[in-house]
Amino acid sequence: MGDFSDEAIVGAWHENAAPWIEAVRSGSIESRRLVTDAAIVSVIRRLRPATVLDVGCGEGWLARALAPLGMRVHGIDAVPGLVTAARQAGGGTFECLSYEAFAAGAPVAPVELAVCNFSLLGDGATRGVVRRLAALLSPGGTLLIQTLHPGFAVEDAERVEGWRAGSWAGCGEAFGRAAPWYFRTLDGWRALLAEQGFRLRTMHEPRHPATGAPCSVIFEAEVGPGRGH
Numbered sequence: 001m002g003d004f005s006d007e008a009i010v011g012a013w014h015e016n017a018a019p020w021i022e023a024v025r026s027g028s029i030e031s032r033r034l035v036t037d038a039a040i041v042s043v044i045r046r047l048r049p050a051t052v053l054d055v056g057c058g059e060g061w062l063a064r065a066l067a068p069l070g071m072r073v074h075g076i077d078a079v080p081g082l083v084t085a086a087r088q089a090g091g092g093t094f095e096c097l098s099y100e101a102f103a104a105g106a107p108v109a110p111v112e113l114a115v116c117n118f119s120l121l122g123d124g125a126t127r128g129v130v131r132r133l134a135a136l137l138s139p140g141g142t143l144l145i146q147t148l149h150p151g152f153a154v155e156d157a158e159r160v161e162g163w164r165a166g167s168w169a170g171c172g173e174a175f176g177r178a179a180p181w182y183f184r185t186l187d188g189w190r191a192l193l194a195e196q197g198f199r200l201r202t203m204h205e206p207r208h209p210a211t212g213a214p215c216s217v218i219f220e221a222e223v224g225p226g227r228g229h
C-alpha cells in the first residue's frame with residue numbers, strides 16, 4: 001500500500017515534472033490529444049471570460065490555448081519545474097503556489113472563471129481549493145473542473161469514494177512514481193460543490209471519437225446565492 005495523501009500527490013509531481021512536460025507538449029497522451037484538451041477549451045470559449053485562473057496549471061498549455069482568444073490567464077501550481085516551463089513558454093502569468101497556501105488565503109486576484117483541468121486529485125486539498133474559489137470568483141463567475149469520469153475511472157465494482165493507487169498508463173515510459181488520487185463518485189463531486197457554496201449548472205461528458213466512451217467529466221458550476229461575495 002502506497003502513501004495515500006495530498007502530500008504524496010505533490011511529491012510525485014515534483015519527481016515527474018520533466019516527463020510530464022514532454023508528454024503534454026509532444027501530444028503523446030491520446031485522450032488529451034483527441035478529446036479532453038479540445039473539450040475544456042471549447043467550454044471556456046463559449047463562456048468568454050476576460051480573466052481565468054488555471055488551478056494546478058502544470059506546464060501551462062491551457063494558458064497558451066486561451067491567450068490567442070484574448071483571455072488573461074494566471075496559473076498556479078506547486079511544482080517549480082512546471083511553473084518555470086510554463087513561464088518560459090508564455091501565454092499567461094504563472095506562480096508557484098500550493099493548494100494549501102491558496103486555500104489558506106494567499107493573495108490571488110479575483111477572476112471570472114477558474115479552471116481545474118485534471119488537477120484536483122486529492123482529498124482535503126481539493127476541498128480547500130473549491131472553498132477558496134467560492135470566495136475568489138467574481139459574481140456570476142464560473143468554476144470548471146475536468147476530471148476522470150467516475151463511471152469509467154475505476155475497475156472495482158463498488159465505486160466507493162476513497163484513495164486509489166495512481167498509474168501512468170497511457171502516458172509513456174519515462175515516468176517514475178505515480179501520484180495516488182482520491183476517487184469521488186458523481187454524487188461525491190456534487191456534494192462537495194454544494195457544500196462549498198457552488199450550484200452545478202451542467203455536466204459535460206466528452207466522448208472518445210472511436211469508442212464513444214466518456215473520456216472525462218467537466219463540472220460547470222457557479223457560486224450559489226448568498227455564498228462567496
Ligand SMILES: C[S@@+](CC[C@H](N)C(=O)[O-])C[C@H]1O[C@@H](n2cnc3c(N)ncnc32)[C@H](O)[C@@H]1O
Nearest residue numbers: 013056057058077078079098099117118119125
Ligand atoms: C495532471 S496535472 C494537470 C496539469 C494541467 N492542469 C494540465 O492540464 O496539463 C496535475 C497538476 O496538479 C498540480 N498539483 C497537484 N497537487 C497540488 C497541490 N497540492 N498544490 C499545487 N499544485 C498541485 C501538479 O503539480 C500538476 O501540475
